[in-house]
Amino acid sequence: MLLPVLLSYSGFTALCLSMDRHHRDLLARTPTARVRRLLQLCGWALLGLSLAAAVLATGWSLGLVEWCAALMASAMLLVWLLPYRPRLVMRLAALGLLFSPLVALALG
Amino acid sequence: MKEGFRQAMAWLHTWTGLIFGWILFAIFLTGTLSYFNDEISHWMQPEVPVRQVSSEASLTLAQRYLQQHAAGAGRWVISLPSARDPGLSVSWQMPGNEGRRGPREQRQLDPLSGEVLQVRDTRGGDFFYRFHYQLQMPHPWGRWLSTSAAMLMLVALITGIITHKKIFKDFFTFRPRKGQRSWLDGHNAVGVLVLPFHLMITYSSLVIFMYMVMPASILVAYQGDTDSFFSELFPASESPKAQGQPGQLLALAPFVERAREHWGGGQVNLVTVSHPGDVKATVNVMRSSADRVMYEFGNAVAFDGVSGAFLTADPARPTPIAIAGSFYGLHLGHFAGPTLRWLYFICGLAGTAMIGTGLVIWLGKRQLKHAKSGVMPFELRLVEVLNIASMAGLLIAVATFFCANRLLPVSLAERGEWEVNSFFIAWGLSLVHALVRRGRAAWVEQLALAAGLFCAVPLLDALGSEQSLRVLLAQGDWARLGFDLTCLGSGVFLAWAAFKMRRAGQLGGKAPARTARVISKVEVN
Amino acid sequence: MKSLPVSYRLAVTSRVLAALFGGYLLAALASICMSLWLPMARAEAVVSGMMTSFLVYLVAVLWCFASRSAWQAWFGLLLPGLVLAAFGGLGYGLGQS
Numbered sequence: 096m097l098l099p100v101l102l103s104y105s106g107f108t109a110l111c112l113s114m115d116r117h118h119r120d121l122l123a124r125t126p127t128a129r130v131r132r133l134l135q136l137c138g139w140a141l142l143g144l145s146l147a148a149a150v151l152a153t154g155w156s157l158g159l160v161e162w163c164a165a166l167m168a169s170a171m172l173l174v175w176l177l178p179y180r181p182r183l184v185m186r187l188a189a190l191g192l193l194f195s196p197l198v199a200l201a202l203g
Numbered sequence: 204m205k206e207g208f209r210q211a212m213a214w215l216h217t218w219t220g221l222i223f224g225w226i227l228f229a230i231f232l233t234g235t236l237s238y239f240n241d242e243i244s245h246w247m248q249p250e251v252p253v254r255q256v257s258s259e260a261s262l263t264l265a266q267r268y269l270q271q272h273a274a275g276a277g278r279w280v281i282s283l284p285s286a287r288d289p290g291l292s293v294s295w296q297m298p299g300n301e302g303r304r305g306p307r308e309q310r311q312l313d314p315l316s317g318e319v320l321q322v323r324d325t326r327g328g329d330f331f332y333r334f335h336y337q338l339q340m341p342h343p344w345g346r347w348l349s350t351s352a353a354m355l356m357l358v359a360l361i362t363g364i365i366t367h368k369k370i371f372k373d374f375f376t377f378r379p380r381k382g383q384r385s386w387l388d389g390h391n392a393v394g395v396l397v398l399p400f401h402l403m404i405t406y407s408s409l410v411i412f413m414y415m416v417m418p419a420s421i422l423v424a425y426q427g428d429t430d431s432f433f434s435e436l437f438p439a440s441e442s443p444k445a446q447g448q449p450g451q452l453l454a455l456a457p458f459v460e461r462a463r464e465h466w467g468g469g470q471v472n473l474v475t476v477s478h479p480g481d482v483k484a485t486v487n488v489m490r491s492s493a494d495r496v497m498y499e500f501g502n503a504v505a506f507d508g509v510s511g512a513f514l515t516a517d518p519a520r521p522t523p524i525a526i527a528g529s530f531y532g533l534h535l536g537h538f539a540g541p542t543l544r545w546l547y548f549i550c551g552l553a554g555t556a557m558i559g560t561g562l563v564i565w566l567g568k569r570q571l572k573h574a575k576s577g578v579m580p581f582e583l584r585l586v587e588v589l590n591i592a593s594m595a596g597l598l599i600a601v602a603t604f605f606c607a608n609r610l611l612p613v614s615l616a617e618r619g620e621w622e623v624n625s626f627f628i629a630w631g632l633s634l635v636h637a638l639v640r641r642g643r644a645a646w647v648e649q650l651a652l653a654a655g656l657f658c659a660v661p662l663l664d665a666l667g668s669e670q671s672l673r674v675l676l677a678q679g680d681w682a683r684l685g686f687d688l689t690c691l692g693s694g695v696f697l698a699w700a701a702f703k704m705r706r707a708g709q710l711g712g713k714a715p716a717r718t719a720r721v722i723s724k725v726e727v728n
Numbered sequence: 729m730k731s732l733p734v735s736y737r738l739a740v741t742s743r744v745l746a747a748l749f750g751g752y753l754l755a756a757l758a759s760i761c762m763s764l765w766l767p768m769a770r771a772e773a774v775v776s777g778m779m780t781s782f783l784v785y786l787v788a789v790l791w792c793f794a795s796r797s798a799w800q801a802w803f804g805l806l807l808p809g810l811v812l813a814a815f816g817g818l819g820y821g822l823g824q825s
Contacts, residue, residue, distance in 0.1 A: 096542050111375045156496045156529075157538065163399045164546045170396040171553065174377050208794050215793045354782065358789050406782065413778040419756035420763035420777045423820060424770055435771040523772040527779060 098198045099149040099162055101191040104169035106141030108188035109134045111173065121181050142166070152202065209366060216362035217565065221586070223355045224562045225593035226338070230349055231558060232597060234335040234404075235551030238536055238544055240328030241287040242682040247608045249668060250322045253289040253678040254314040258471055259456035261291045264317035266455045269293055269479070273308070277445075279476040281455075284314050285491065287682070324618040325608055330626075331601075336408075339627075343415065350416050353408040360401055363394060370395060383567050390560040393553040400550040401557070407534035410527055436524065437500050438517075443483045450482030450509040458511075462488035462504040465516060469494045476508060484508030491537075497525055498532035562590050588637045595649035596633030598697065602656030603629035605690065609663040643708040650701035657694030661687035742798035750805040751788035755781040757812035764819030 111117045113134035118126045126134070145165060150158035176184045236243065245251065265281045273279060276295035284291050291314040297305040311320045337345035364370065374395060377388045394401070414421070418429075425432045459471050470491040477485045490502040497520075505514040520528060532538060536547045566586050573579055579587065607625040611618055637645045664687050665672070675684060762777030763770070792801040 107375075114372070114375070117375055160496060160533070160538075161543065164543055164550075167397050167400060167550060168546055171392075171549075174375050174392050174396060177375060178377055178379050207796075211793050212790070215790075354785065357782070357786055361786060361790070409782045410779055413782075417756060417759055417778045417781050420759040420774045420781075423760045423816070424763040424774050432771060432774065435769075436775070521769065521772050523768065523776040523779070527775050530779075 096161060096165065098152070098195060098202065099145045099165035100169055101195045101198065102141050102145035102148055103162075103165045104173060105188045105191040105195070106138045106145060107166075107170050107173050108184060109138035109141060111138075111177070113138060117177070120177075121185060148199065209368070212362040212365040216359055216366050219355045219359045219362070220558075220561045221565050223352045223359075224558055224565075225589050226348070226352050227356055228555060228558045228562070228593055229597055230335050230338075230352060231551060231555040232601070233331040235548055235555060236601070237328065237332040237335055238539075238547045238551060239686075240332045241285075242328070242686055243331070244325075244327030244329060245289065245682045246664070246686040247325045247327045247605075248290075248311075248322045249664075249670070249683065250320055251290045251311060252313065252315075252670075253680045253682075254284070255679070256284065256314045258283050258459055261312075261314040262456050262459060262474060263454065264314070265291060265293050265312060266452075268310070268312060268317055268319075269295060270452075273297070274480055276479060277477070279479050281474045281476075283472055283474065285470070285472050285493070287493075289314070289682075323608075323613045325622055326619045330604070330623055336412075346412055346415060350409065350412045353405055356405045357402075357409070360394075360398075360405060364398075367391060367395070383564065383571075386560055386564050386567065390557060390564055393557040393560070397550050397553040397557075400547075401554050403533055404551075404554065407530040410530040411534060413527075443477075443485055445478040445481040446483045448482045449480055450484055452476070452479050452484050452508050453486075453511050455486060458486050458488050458506055461506070461513075462490070465504050465513075466490060466494075479508070482509055485514065492532070492535070493537045493539075496532045496538050497528040498535060498537065499528055559594050562586075562594070566590060587642050588634070591637040591642070591645050591649060592630070592634040595646060595653060596630050596637065598653040599633050599649060599656060600626045600630035602653055602660065602690075605660045606656055606663060609660075609667050643704065647701050647705045647708070650697050650704060654694045654697035654701060657690045657697060660690040660694075739798040743792045743795075743801050746798070746801045746805060747789040747792035750802065750809075751785050751792065754788045754805055754809050754812070755785035757809055757816060758784040760816045761812050761819065764816060764823060 112121060113126070113131045115125060115131075118124070118131075146158075146162045149162040149165065152158065153161060173184060176187075261283055262281060265283075269276075269279050269281070273293075273295040275297060277298045278296050280294045282288075282290070282292045282294075291312045292309060293312060294307055294309040296307050311322045312318065313320055336349045338349055339345065340348065367373075373388075373391060377385075377392050379385050379388075381388075409416075421429055421432050455474060455476070459474070462471060463469055470493065471488055472491040472493075473489040475487045475489070477487070484507070486506045486508045487503045488506070490499070490504075492498055499517070499520065502517050504516045506512065507514055536544065539547055566583065569583055570579070570587075573583065604622055604626040607622045611621055611625075615621060633649055636649065640648065664683070668675075670678075670680075759774075759777035759781035762780060763774040766773040766776055768776070788805060791804050795801040795804055
């Protein structure tokens with residue numbers, strides 16, 4: 096459960112940053128079209144990796160359920176933190192990205 | 204025409220949301236609590252200890268007890284301890300007069316010693332579970348009402364999606380401290396972000412009762428013979444009848460391992476024995492529904508109780524029936540481990556909050572128009588009273604139910620029923636209170652009362668407990684401790700909510716003009 | 729809040745009735761058709777029909793409120809209803825022979 100959540104949280108943060116309004120709130124600058132596209136790509140890729148992580152760990156039936164749960168939980172966390180603790184949002188995403196490969200290796 | 208369509212859907216969303224909102228709030232809240240029904244039941248029967256014993260060991264104890272006290276019974280049912288339900292219970296039915304079944308007897312045993320436990324009479328978490336689809340109404344009206352509510356919930360969800368113009372643009376948007384705008388953002392957030400859960404839970408609830416509410420196809424395809432439909436759907440293996448000759452029942456514990464071998468793993472929660480003293484005794488070992496996502500009705504392995512021979516096993520289901528079973532399984536969430544179960548709970552609370560915020564927004568928008576005159580038209584006052592009673596009042600009732608479990612004397616007759624009565628009495632009183640008090644005051648007072656009652660729950664548990672905290676920690680009774688902590692947390696949250704409500708009321712004057720402008724912008728979305 | 733004209737209220741009531749009862753009827757007819765025509769075992773076809781019928785009910789309800797008039801709501805249900813009833817009758821007849 097941990098790995099899918101870390102990956103989906105980072106993915107959603109990337110997708111969030113790809114939006115002008117939120118990019119300005121979090122990073123105090125307007126993103127160029129290239130940056131926006133890159134963030135979108137990364138975001139969707141991370142969400143896809145999150146699905147892979149869930150399915151590889153517990154098979155398709157339980158994996159899909161866990162993936163949906165990870166998506167919903169990480170999205171709720173992100174949206175709740177965004178207006179109150181924007182810097183924490185970024186830090187958690189960074190930590191998530193940092194720890195995911197380690198967690199993936201640990202789980203084998 | 205496009206504008207017309209969205210507006211029509213917005214109208215539909217608003218009215219289905221309002222009319223069924225109060226019932227749906229109650230269904231969602233009690234349904235959400237049901238995800239922890241075993242844990243709630245365990246908390247409500249603190250006499251049952253948590254023991255670390257194997258299925259085989261407790262099964263052996265159960266068999267010994269039944270052989271001593273229920274040798275002539277027609278059927279034994281043994282419910283083994285599981286991760287979520289530490290109780291070992293046995294029940295049996297003696298053959299009654301004229302071939303009819305006699306009364307059913309049930310005992311709770313200590314899984315370690317096999318001794319009978321004196322456990323207080325209570326409906327436990329099962330009360331919330333049954334309430335959320337039966338609504339305390341006589342059969343089958345409650346189910347019809349809850350299923351109709353589910354259909355309208357589906358309409359409300361889909362019309363909500365259609366109406367929400369900026370569903371992708373506003374995906375991550377939540378702007379607190381902006382009055383009605385924040386409430387709408389919140390409503391959208393718990394709606395959109397948790398949409399997979401909401402859609403799943405609503406559609407699966409329709410599938411669960413589809414045999415009852417949509418029987419047309421059964422009646423036409425089977426020309427009224429519903430029995431043959433159900434027997435084709437769930438091919439029930441007929442248990443051999445009693446032969447009338449005595450037979451020696453084998454030890455039950457090894458059957459568990461043999462069943463597990465057949466399934467290639469899995470857990471066993473239920474073992475039944477038909478005609479235990481007879482030479483044609485049959486042992487049914489039922490697989491726990493927690494083993495897989497798809498819920499299977501009666502996935503059991505049957506053995507001959509005297510010879511030990513393998514009799515039958517339930518076959519694999521064809522695809523459409525597997526799909527229906529998956530809807531069932533996803534809704535019930537039996538397969539969920541602790542983390543996933545908490546997520547189910549959180550998503551359920553999100554759904555409850557979605558409905559609640561919707562009701563508050565519905566009223567808030569229209570209340571502003573009458574803010575200056577101070578007098579509310581009858582319809583709005585009605586909605587206000589129902590909002591308070593169905594939300595804050597329900598929370599008071601839930602907390603009262605738990606407090607009653609610890610306060611009512613253990614020896615009271617019909618104790619379980621009186622716990623339920625206290626739930627409804629508290630709910631009814633909250634309705635009266637909401638009628639008598641002015642809107643904001645009623646909210647603050649009821650939320651504060653709910654907060655107090657929820658905080659009282661762990662106190663009552665600690666005060667009346669036979670086991671000390673150290674013993675509970677040593678036993679690993681996380682269900683009971685987790686329950687106490689969750690109640691405490693809920694109490695703190697409700698106290699915060701009451702405080703915010705009160706402060707908002709005190710700052711009342713400044714808000715209306717600004718929010719009125721926001722509201723007119725927010726009219727369709 | 730000004731009082732709404734009676735014609736409006738009647739139109740809304742008509743749409744509500746169409747959605748509630750007409751929608752249910754349409755869903756039931758759809759489930760019957762599916763249970764008779766789907767190429768699978770009888771019990772499986774019945775289950776598939778029942779599960780899908782709720783989607784039909786949903787679409788019918790949305791139609792009843794999206795249509796330009798209450799009359800259009802009813803007609804929009806009537807036409808598919810007759811088609812489904814015809815197919816259902818055909819399926820039932822074929823099954824009998």
